[in-house]
Amino acid sequence: MSPLLELRGLGVRYRTDRGEVTAVRDVDLVLEAGETLGLAGESGCGKSTLAMSVLRLLPKSARVDGEVLLDGEDVVTMGWGRLRAVRWARASVVFQGAMHALNPVRRVGEQIAEPIRLHGGTARVADLLDQVELPAAKARSYPHELSGGQKQRIMIAMALACDPKLVIADEPTTALDVIVQAQVLGVLSRLVAEQGIGLVMISHDLSVLASTCDRLAVMRHGRIVEQGPARSVIAAPTHPHTQALAAAFPVVGDPAFRQVEPDEVRESTxxxxxxxxxxxxxxxxxxxxxxxxxxxxxxxxxxxxxxxxxxxxxxxxxxxxxxxxxxxxxxxxxxxxxxxxxxxxxxxxxxxxxxxxxxxTSALNPRHTVYESVAEGLRIHRVPGDEAALVADALAKAELRPPEEFFPVLPHELSGGQRQRVVIAGALALGxxxxxxxxxxxxxxxxxxxxxxxxxxxxxxxxxxxxxxxxxxxxxxxxxxxxxxxxxxxxxxxxxxxxxxxxxxxxxxxxxxxxxxxxxxx
Amino acid sequence: MLRHVAGKLGGAVAGVAAVVVLGFFLFRMIPGDPTVTMTRGRQVDEAQIAELRALHGYDRPIVEQFGKYVGGLLRGDMGTSLFYRRTVAELIGERVGPTLLLVGTSTLIAVTLGLWLGIRGAWRRDSLFDRTSTGVALLGWAMPAFWLGMLLSMVTGDLFPSGGMRFSSTPPGFWPQALDVAHHMVLPSLTLIAVVYAQYQLVMRSSLLEEMNADYLTTARAKGLRDDQVRRRHAVPNALLPTVTLVFLHIGLVVTGAITVETVYSWPGLGLLTYEALAGPDLPLLQGTFVVLAGSVIVMNVLADLLYQVLDPRVRAS
CATH class of the missing domain: 3.40.50.300 (P-loop containing nucleotide triphosphate hydrolases)
Structure with a gap:
């Protein structure tokens, strides 16, 4: 009996104006029926590309190598007709529904019923809504009338519409508040366990994955760098990147994550x-x-x-x-x-x-150089002194060193962290x-x-x-x-x-x- | 919702009022004396002209003339044409039909053609179809209507009549008459379509291109929908929204735009009437057509707004 999902030597490359970019390289992964797997990694590590390749939902510029076996059947070489039959019926996706994954001008009930009608079967929208703990009347709502948590529940109901054996959840709770996140994760875990569905859950947040998945795989630069039972990966991460990811989400109450000395603020006015x-x-x-x-x-x-x-x-x-x-x-x-x-x-x-x-990214004007962005505040406030020296000083304080090298750089050439440092430097420049x-x-x-x-x-x-x-x-x-x-x-x-x-x-x-x-x- | 509609209608009424004021004073600035127009080709002396002026009230202060004009409008009296010596309302009523027929048919075809080309082009972006259809559309858009009109009549020769709306020799029954009108309409509507369809196509194209990478289209694909189902059920309904506003705004303008086409083909509609009134200048008639044309733009604008409410649930809510 072949496993529910098996990736063999999967590689994905994108053709871009600047040549080929490899998003996923040589990934091997197995998921048995009813198993839950968490896929962790930072933005750009290839985790979403990996997920989208399972149903061949990648953009046209993508080239896929290797095999994606769904119940032993290769998705990569499947004909279009067969692929359409497999999509949603065998495996479905829970997108980040809180954002834009629902069609804004159609009622959510229609959107849930759409795949059922397509793949044959009776539309049981009320039943599905009940499973995700929403009243049946919500079927007549449009997406904008629902809260983020409700939209995510709609996404889950939609994913379960055709009784799939595999569900891929792509950042299902990002952008949700903690309490809502806990509720949505609860609903998803319960349904997956009850119906014996295999789950691949993708997130940048290790703690979210740890609380819902049996196994964890950590990705970096398109490769899986660590894989194993969730508990042991979290408790004793072997790869430095996993350690960095784990350290980035402080555990409340754990003294190891407290970076402030107890008596650091001595006297304060x-x-x-x-x-x-x-x-x-x-x-x-x-x-x-x-x-x-x-x-x-x-x-x-x-x-x-x-x-x-x-x-x-x-x-x-x-x-x-x-x-x-x-x-x-x-x-x-x-x-x-x-x-x-x-x-x-x-x-x-x-x-x-x-x-x-x-x-x-949106706080910085994309056409202003780092120097311009930092100096703007100085000019508005007519701060006296040598402008270049003040800018250099602010950049150095924000740990962008050597500051002169950052002067002519445009925001898109910087990483996210560096951009936030530029914003902070802009604030620091005014003292x-x-x-x-x-x-x-x-x-x-x-x-x-x-x-x-x-x-x-x-x-x-x-x-x-x-x-x-x-x-x-x-x-x-x-x-x-x-x-x-x-x-x-x-x-x-x-x-x-x-x-x-x-x-x-x-x-x-x-x-x-x-x-x-x-x-x-x- | 009701409040919104009431607000829109109030705005429209204010718009029409502004048009009335503007129309009245604007046309007083056109050089030329209306009484001279009336007496063109006849022997008249100064005293007779002065008498005519007094008869039509042109010797009164402009504010008084305006008051009289507005008073008449409120009673449904748009004045009497100086040139035709018939009431303006009667003239407009007579000419509205042919214009609606010509402009309505052409707009319907242009919108359908434009939207269809735009959707196809965007869906296969940068394909040969996309590039040629966009190029051809822009060519039509760039062409002056009168020049294209003349060109078309030259090229088609005697195939289609190039003036008027019907031959006097056509037998009276409904079908022969309808066929004759349709025959006369071919060239003017072709010209009108060729000149305007580009903007529907380009707006639809760019609007759809913006939706092409939307996440909900990935959702639709993941559900197993065929490519054309994704397009028809999900992409187009969203991309259509900005286009609706444009189409309706434009229908109002097309009526005005028909001035050139109707003049070139002597199509007896409002456009030709406006042209004749301008040539005078036949002030009461000009004011009348101006109010009707501008009013149609305003009405279409309100319609677009209300239709948008129906089409976009997000606007409906707020």
Whole structure:
């Protein structure tokens, strides 16, 4: 009896303008029926290419070598008619449905029923929706009317529509909040186990894979560098890359991941303070309160993590603190004085408090060189002194050395981590006292995250730079923050030192958040 | 939803009002005295012209003339043509039919042809079909309508009539008349189609190209759909959305664009009427056609908006 899925010497090359690029090289992999396999790796390691090659969904520019055996039948050499019959009926895919994998102008019920009608069989949409714990009425919804978690459930229902024996889940929970992620993973694992489906799950997050898969394979540069039972790969990784991946997702409560010395902040004076901060948005359905009375303080040289799910009001809080959005009620004080309201005063204030955004790729103008990007702030604020020297100094502080070599470089020539350093350098050039960083590492690869976090810590040690880090990632808060504030539905439900909040939470919501974090130790 | 529709209709009414104001004052700036037009070819003296002016109110202050014009409009009276000596409403009513027939048929064909070519071209991007069809479309787009019209009548010789809408010798019954009109319509509609279909094709093409790499198309392929099913069921409905706005906006404009074509082929429609009014200048008639043409653009715009609501669930919700 042949295995459910077997890859033999699989290689994938893409033809591009700059010649051939090898995405996957010489991969051998076996998955038995009912088995679950996690495929881990950073962006560009070839894991998605590998997954797409199973149903031959690669773009036309791809060239595939080797064999992809589905129940002993080679997908690579299959005729088109046979391939279409195999697709979805034998193996289906759970795409990152929270994003764009659903057709925006068709009802989700139709989209679930479509493959059933195509492959023959009765459309049992209500039944499928019930399996993923959604009410049958949702079949009449359009994708934009559903939340990210609901869309992902729709994706799962769709994948199970034709009773496949193999399901490939490509980053199924990326972009979802922790609690929703835990729910979606729960639904997926339960259904796969109940129906004896083989699962290949792809993720950049080892902890997600560890909590759902029996076996793990780690990819790098198109090769599988380590493979084995999930438990042993996580507990005792042999390949340095696996170790780096594991280290990039800090385990809350594990002292090994805590990078802050207990008494690192000795004396701290209040720097930025919000008192009874309230921000209302006027929408069509009336007034919506995004922030409902927040008291928050950041001391000089202190790193505070503001943690919460999307929609909790954490970004709005940050915008109010930066003076980008006037508060409806309450005050924001910087060094004891109210935020200025004049544009000149605000400009002066923003020199002191700089913003670092989540995605450095969109934060940087693609046509500006590194020098231009960093110097722009200096010019706006008319900072006196030698511009080139100031830019070089800022780049050096952000650990882009030697700085002169980065001057003429354009953003697309840099790696993700380097781009985020350029953004940070742009902020540092103005000599701020506080950085407000909105998900500073969320869009970065695992191995680079640690470096950027270390940079923030070092800047604090050497320049006394305080930081407010906005994140949904509790592990990140554990690894570098002094204090944590947990935000839920516009309210700070709990704040205190990292040890207090994350090890001994007092609020029910914090406990739920902590319980939902996927753990590498099953 | 109702509020949205009401808002759109309110906007349209405001637009028409602006057109009325603009039309009135704009045409007063055209050089030429309307009373001179009326008396062209006749022996008149200064006193008679002054009398004529007083009769039509052209000697009154412009604001008063405007008030009178608007008052008439509200009562459905668009004035009387100086040249034809018939009411403007009557003239327009008589000419609307042929224009709708010509423009309607041509637009229908041009839209179908353009969308079809655009979809095919985008789906097989950079293929021979894509390149030639885009090239040909651009050639048509770049060609002046009057020149193409003259060229077509020269090339086809006596095959198709190149003027008017029907021969007086045609027997009265419905079928002979219909055939005769269709025969007369071949050249004008060919010209109109050739000149406008390119933009439908190009918008559809680029709109579909943008959707080509969408993730939901990969989902559709993974489900085992045939290539043409992926295109028909998933790609085209999404790519069609921006095209709808353009098509409807343009139908309004095509009516105006028909001025040249109708003039070249002496097609007795609104376009030809506008041309004749301009030549005068026959002010009441010109104002009338202007309001009707601009009004049709506004109405189509509102229709496009409402149709978009029906087609795109995302717009419907907000």
């Amino acid at each position: 209040p720097l930025l303070r919000a008192e009874g901060l309230r921000v209302d948005y006027r929408g069509r359905g009336g007034v919506v309160s995004a922030v409902k009375g927040v008291d928050l303080e950041i001391g000089s040289g202190e790193i505070v993590a503001l943690v919460g799910e999307s929609g909790s009001g954490k970004t709005t809080t940050a915008r109010a603190l930066l003076g980008l959005r006037p508060p409806t009620a309450g005050r924001v004080l910087f060094e004891g004085a109210d935020l200025p309201t004049s544009s000149k005063g605000l400009r002066e204030y923003r020199r002191q408090v700089q913003l670092v955004l989540q995605d450095p 701020p006292r506080l950085l407000v960083a909105d998900e500073p590492v969320a869009s970065l690869d695992a191995s680079v995250r640690g470096e950027i976090l270390a940079l923030l810590l070092r800047l604090r040690r050497e320049l006394g730079l305080a930081a407010l880090i906005i994140t949904h990632d509790l592990g990140l808060a554990w690894s570098i923050a002094d204090r944590v504030a947990v935000m839920h539905e516009g309210v700070l439900v709990e704040q205190g030192t990292v040890e207090q909040v994350l090890l001994d939470p007092s609020h029910e919501y914090t406990r739920r958040l902590l319980a939902a974090v996927p753990s590498t130790t099953p």
